[in-house]
Amino acid sequence: MDRIEHLGHKIKLLDQLFKLRMNKNLEQFDITDAQMHVLFYISYHAGEKVTQKQLAEHLKVKHSTMAGILNRLKEKELIDIRPDEENKKYKNITLTPKACDIQESLSEYRNMTEEVLVEGFTKDEISNLHNYLNRVYDNLLNNSPISEKDIECFRKK
Incomplete structure (x- = not known):
């Protein structure tokens, strides 16, 4: 039973190490792991309306947390946030050309890190x-x- 009692802590450590490694790899792009996941979600749903609410639900974070992530991405000129033409209370989020330019590199770093997870x-x-x-x-x-x-x-x- 000793192993099971410590399993939660091990999972927490794995999560922290994974984020630390990803954040280190992403430093050159001046983005975090969470910001990368937002960019991937928007990219995957290109051509569709993407809202802050959808992003918060997908990443399982609070609305306020997502607002902070989006503000930082906007400051870095990686996303555009514009009012929805049909419903002004919603804002549509799209990638900028700058974000599109780094998508392939981000994907490579994510894949490399995930390969390390299952090495051997x-x-x-x-x-x-x-x-x-x-x-x-x-x-x-x-x-x-x-x-x-x-x-x-x-x-x-």
Whole structure:
């Protein structure tokens, strides 16, 4: 049982190390791991309307946290935020040409970092790892003492 008692701490350390490594790799672009994920989401949904609410739900962060991320990306001239033509209370978020220019490099750094995660693993082990992590996620989500409202955003995978 000793291992299980420390599993949560190990997962937290893995998360911190992954973010630290990604942030170090992304320093040259003056962006963070979270900002990179926002850029990827917008890029993946190019041609569609992307809102702050969608981004916050996708990344599982509070609206205020997403507002800060978007403000920093706008200051860095990586995104444009414009009122929606059909509904002025919504703002559409798009990538700037500057952001488009670095997309391929960002993708390469993300892929390299993820390759480090599974270095020495077989394809079956990688598949099993994905399955195990999904099960851990589901276990935490479905057996949580947290209120339904608080975990609602995590149900949207």
